Amino acid sequence: MKTIIEPFKIKTVEPIRFTTRTEREHILSEAGHNLFNVHADDVLIDLLTDSGTSAMSAKQWAGIMEGDESYAGSKSFYRFEKIVKEITGFKHIIPTHQGRAAEKIIFSILGGEGRIVPNNTHFDTTRANVEMSGATAEDLPVAEGAIPSLVADFKGNMDLAALETLIKEKGKENIPICMLTVTNNSNGGQPVSMENIRKTSELCRTNGIPFFLDACRFAENAYFIKLREPGYGTKSVREIANEMFSYADGCTMSGKKDGLVNIGGFLAVNDDDLAQQARNILVVTEGFPTYGGLAGHDMEAIAQGFEEVLDEHYLKYRIRSVSFLGEKLGALGVPIIQPPGGHAIYLDARASLPHIPPQEFPGQALACEIYLQGGIRSCEIGSVMFGKTDPASGAFLPAKLELVRLAIPRRVYTQSHIDYVAECIGEVFKKRDQLGGMRIVSEPPVLRHFTARFEPIKSKQYHP
Numbered sequence: 001m002k003t004i005i006e007p008f009k010i011k012t013v014e015p016i017r018f019t020t021r022t023e024r025e026h027i028l029s030e031a032g033h034n035l036f037n038v039h040a041d042d043v044l045i046d047l048l049t050d051s052g053t054s055a056m057s058a059k060q061w062a063g064i065m066e067g068d069e070s071y072a073g074s075k076s077f078y079r080f081e082k083i084v085k086e087i088t089g090f091k092h093i094i095p096t097h098q099g100r101a102a103e104k105i106i107f108s109i110l111g112g113e114g115r116i117v118p119n120n121t122h123f124d125t126t127r128a129n130v131e132m133s134g135a136t137a138e139d140l141p142v143a144e145g146a147i148p149s150l151v152a153d154f155k156g157n158m159d160l161a162a163l164e165t166l167i168k169e170k171g172k173e174n175i176p177i178c179m180l181t182v183t184n185n186s187n188g189g190q191p192v193s194m195e196n197i198r199k200t201s202e203l204c205r206t207n208g209i210p211f212f213l214d215a216c217r218f219a220e221n222a223y224f225i226k227l228r229e230p231g232y233g234t235k236s237v238r239e240i241a242n243e244m245f246s247y248a249d250g251c252t253m254s255g256k257k258d259g260l261v262n263i264g265g266f267l268a269v270n271d272d273d274l275a276q277q278a279r280n281i282l283v284v285t286e287g288f289p290t291y292g293g294l295a296g297h298d299m300e301a302i303a304q305g306f307e308e309v310l311d312e313h314y315l316k317y318r319i320r321s322v323s324f325l326g327e328k329l330g331a332l333g334v335p336i337i338q339p340p341g342g343h344a345i346y347l348d349a350r351a352s353l354p355h356i357p358p359q360e361f362p363g364q365a366l367a368c369e370i371y372l373q374g375g376i377r378s379c380e381i382g383s384v385m386f387g388k389t390d391p392a393s394g395a396f397l398p399a400k401l402e403l404v405r406l407a408i409p410r411r412v413y414t415q416s417h418i419d420y421v422a423e424c425i426g427e428v429f430k431k432r433d434q435l436g437g438m439r440i441v442s443e444p445p446v447l448r449h450f451t452a453r454f455e456p457i458k459s460k461q462y463h464p
């Protein structure tokens with residue numbers, strides 16, 4: 001059979017609201033040409049993020065009713081703890097309201113001035129929590145991860161030689177923890193191989209450095225290992241996930257991704273002392289150890305989500321539906337990061353719009369035009385998000401890549417929604433020569449991509 005179908009049927013529907021191009025022009029201009037300022041109700045297909053946007057199953061919603069809201073010793077905590085222990089094998093499971101709360105706890109214990117935390121690529125909240133503790137965050141991705149058009153199996157891997165050099169140069173005593181993000185979200189959602197997880201772990205253990213996974217998308221990563229890594233084709237995804245976690249001393253997790261829930265996360269550790277210190281912080285900042293930052297019903301929903309996310313029919317559909325969009329865009333000639341990652345397609349705006357220089361934000365221009373064309377919301381990941389002004393010379397320092405991310409929420413959109421997205425982007429691509437750049441009208445001092453306001457630069461070619 002060629003067609004891979006959605007492995008679910010639809011029980012509840014949520015209408016989406018159609019707007020005209022004229023309405024969208026007005027909406028976008030009111031929003032200062034920043035899609036974060038657009039009301040979700042004015043969006044037809046929302047690909048801003050895959051975080052917290054999953055559709056929950058009937059069993060998860062039933063779990064919401066079943067949730068035990070006891071302050072201490074909630075039944076829902078023990079169900080959540082049991083399944084997380086079965087999958088990860090970790091000894092202490094500490095519930096938090098999101099992934100970043102788990103990060104905040106672990107780095108307030110292990111971080112601090114003069115310390116260095118390596119990672120294949122830090123997610124932005126991970127980096128912020130490392131830096132807030134006073135420590136330095138080092139990204140050590142493999143070189144092939146930086147070439148958008150290069151097709152390779154595990155472009156999310158850690159550069160092991162660079163890690164070894166870092167340990168030698170900075171001293172193992174200054175590296176309190178090493179992280180590995182699976183899949184590598186900030187690097188195109190590319191997977192990490194089992195071999196790379198094992199070797200990173202060995203290097204850390206030889207040097208006495210605790211090794212943690214940032215496990216937000218562990219199931220998607222495990223499925224890529226099954227598809228691509230020799231020796232794993234006949235193993236179950238659950239066995240593969242077990243093996244991934246077996247090499248680590250703990251993990252941070254956002255349930256908003258592969259937990260298939262709208263809120264929640266946890267910190268897991270093996271070390272008794274570290275667990276005690278983490279729980280001491282937890283009771284002050286999140287809550288009592290058997291609920292942390294969550295309601296009983298949230299823990300029920302995560303427990304059920306963990307059962308469902310390892311279903312191989314689900315993962316086959318999930319990974320295939322993302323690559324399906326990548327293939328459709330590829331067939332239309334639209335440049336994307338290759339190969340498609342686990343949770344998103346990244347459009348290469350620099351390659352699509354070579355006539356727009358980085359200081360005129362080609363990614364922002366592309367994201368805005370995709371919204372105008374079809375009411376589709378995406379996210380610029382380029383010089384708006386990561387570009388800087390050199391404080392000394394005032395020169396513009398562009399981001400490494402100019403990307404537009406189309407993140408696919410889990411179990412939310414059907415194949416025809418995805419067909420529509422590809423069609424709209426194809427239309428935008430046809431008139432790419434006519435697109436002009438953007439200029440910033442106002443911006444806040446930090447994280448400007450969330451609230452900055454823009455206006456289109458009207459070149460003589462610009463006919464929207």
Ligand SMILES: *Cc1c(COP(=O)(O)O)cnc(C)c1O
Nearest residue numbers: 098099100123125185216254256
């Ligand atoms: C989302 C995410 C986080 C943070 O999780 P939140 O639940 O959003 O706080 C950390 N790491 C990675 C790789 C993520 O994708």
